[in-house]
Amino acid sequence: METPYLAFQLYSPLAAWGEQAVGETRRSSTHPGKSSIVGIVGAALGLQRVEEGLLQDLDRQIGMGVKVFSSGDALRDYHTSQVPKPRRKGEYMTRKDEMEAPDDRISTILSSREYRMESGWVVALWSRSASGSFSLEKIGEALRHPAFCLYLGRKSCPPALPLNPVLRSSTSLKNVLDEYPESMPLTDMARNSIRYFWEGSPQEQGGMVPGMAWDQIVPRYDICGNRRQWQFRPREEFMSFGERTAG
Numbered sequence: 001m002e003t004p005y006l007a008f009q010l011y012s013p014l015a016a017w018g019e020q021a022v023g024e025t026r027r028s029s030t031h032p033g034k035s036s037i038v039g040i041v042g043a044a045l046g047l048q049r050v051e052e053g054l055l056q057d058l059d060r061q062i063g064m065g066v067k068v069f070s071s072g073d074a075l076r077d078y079h080t081s082q083v084p085k086p087r088r089k090g091e092y093m094t095r096k097d098e099m100e101a102p103d104d105r106i107s108t109i110l111s112s113r114e115y116r117m118e119s120g121w122v123v124a125l126w127s128r129s130a131s132g133s134f135s136l137e138k139i140g141e142a143l144r145h146p147a148f149c150l151y152l153g154r155k156s157c158p159p160a161l162p163l164n165p166v167l168r169s170s171t172s173l174k175n176v177l178d179e180y181p182e183s184m185p186l187t188d189m190a191r192n193s194i195r196y197f198w199e200g201s202p203q204e205q206g207g208m209v210p211g212m213a214w215d216q217i218v219p220r221y222d223i224c225g226n227r228r229q230w231q232f233r234p235r236e237e238f239m240s241f242g243e244r245t246a247g
Helices: 034-045 052-061 093-097 134-145 174-177
Strands: 003-017 061-071 073-082 106-127 168-172 195-199 216-226 231-240
Touching: 003 134, 003 174, 034 052, 034 061, 034 106, 034 134, 034 216, 052 061, 052 216, 061 174, 073 093, 106 134, 134 168, 134 216, 168 174, 174 195
Parallel strands: none
Antiparallel strands: 003 106, 003 168, 061 106, 061 195, 073 106, 195 231, 216 231
């Protein structure tokens, strides 16, 4: 039985897929997580960050798989930023509001931020529910003509190629990822660590068949729970080198 998928490519000289941040160190994963993809799709659809209910609906309605063509090399950036201390009444609505705070309330925070250089991925989405309001066709059209500017993790990381979304049906996720017509200018040396990742247990895959045996299950905290407080929930992510088919 074939399942509909929407596949698209992500390529940029710099990308940053945030992991759990502890203290001053902000690491990047080797591939986009669920909250990153929901953010990209949500921006393309024109969803605001404050529309948490719609973003959570989008998260529940789509499943996600990723093929890593190149995770790239890590780049560290020493980052400083001036921020005001929280105020008891009200919030700072804009960056201009923050910088107009009195001098005695402005402090400097330091961080080490990680990026991935010269990396590329192909993402495949599928619908978990036929009754959802975010169809693959609607998402594909939004990725072709996004409402907001798209970026790969941070605003300093815009896509270097069109996402080129393609709708197709297939008997397995692996077939969709392998047959996608990607055009990323990666060298043969860069394409040396191809891996596949997908989310959810077999009971949650909504008809998706991986088409490969998993080699590892890794917990990731990238399901957005509370956007304002930067709280994320865990999920299971399956990883495969793609060398064995599911038995």
